[in-house]
Amino acid sequence: MGLKVREMTPEDLEEVYRINRSSFTTDAWSREALEREFRLPHSHRFVVEREGKVIGYTFVWLIKEEAFIMTFAVAPEWRGKGVGRWFLKRVINFLKGKAKIVSLDVRKSNIPAIRLYRSMGFKVVKERPGFYSDGENALVMELKLCDASP
Ligand SMILES: CC(C)(COP(=O)(O)OP(=O)(O)OC[C@H]1O[C@@H](n2cnc3c(N)ncnc32)[C@H](O)[C@@H]1OP(=O)(O)O)[C@@H](O)C(=O)NCCC(=O)NCCS
Numbered sequence: 512m513g514l515k516v517r518e519m520t521p522e523d524l525e526e527v528y529r530i531n532r533s534s535f536t537t538d539a540w541s542r543e544a545l546e547r548e549f550r551l552p553h554s555h556r557f558v559v560e561r562e563g564k565v566i567g568y569t570f571v572w573l574i575k576e577e578a579f580i581m582t583f584a585v586a587p588e589w590r591g592k593g594v595g596r597w598f599l600k601r602v603i604n605f606l607k608g609k610a611k612i613v614s615l616d617v618r619k620s621n622i623p624a625i626r627l628y629r630s631m632g633f634k635v636v637k638e639r640p641g642f643y644s645d646g647e648n649a650l651v652m653e654l655k656l657c658d659a660s661p
Contacts, residue, residue: 512561514594516601519556519568521549526565527558534584537644555605559585559598567598571606578610583624595627603631607656616642616649628652 519527524545532539548554553574559567567585571578580602585595606613616639617624625635633652642649 512593512597514597515560516557516598517560519558521546523558523565523568527568530565530568530584530586531582533587535582540582554581557598557602557605559594559601561589561594567594569598569602571602573606573610576609576611578606578613580613580615583615590623596630599627599631603654603656610656612653612655614651614653616651618643619648619650625650625652628654 524542528542528545531545548556548570551572553572555571555573557569557571558565565586566589567583569583570581572581583595583599583602585598603613613633614636615628615633617628619638629652631654633654635650636653637651639649639651641647
């Protein structure tokens with residue numbers, strides 16, 4: 512597919528912001544929130560690109576031996592082509608040896624994301640009622656890194 516993962520730079524933020532706005536409605540991060548990530552020592556930021564164009568991104572927090580996927584998205588025009596799975600595998604490989612567990616929150620109605628995470632070995636461990644600003648529940652999903660598929 513000609514994909515490449517690399518660390519995000521501040522120059523990527525314009526495109527990251529665009530993908531973020533087209534991926535999340537009520538939960539889109541502000542530019543300030545995206546910029547703030549670059550100043551957090553526990554924040555790791557990656558983009559996936561194709562032919563030099565950013566088509567997806569993630570922000571991962573690594574605190575001691577726990578990792579949190581704070582946000583993860585593929586540009587709408589690139590979805591359903593295996594980019595998300597390819598990218599998530601690389602992110603998990605980056606975390607192996609650094610974290611014992613990876614967790615994330617996902618909207619209960621977000622079937623594409625839940626299916627992707629399940630297929631990578633994540634399991635639902637709890638539900639947070641009314642977690643999102645519109646009242647939707649979040650599912651908390653976790654992957655123990657020793658259970659991760661290669
Ligand atoms: C979730 C997301 C990252 C998936 O990325 P993607 O590149 O489209 O995913 P892939 O093409 O690699 O598909 C991987 C798996 O995801 C699931 N999936 C992807 N799109 C799906 C859809 N429309 N319906 C159901 N399952 C879907 C499937 O399990 C798929 O595996 P399969 O093709 O073997 O069935 C993408 O839909 C996205 O950016 N959504 C908006 C942002 C978001 O919700 N992020 C997650 C927040 S926690």
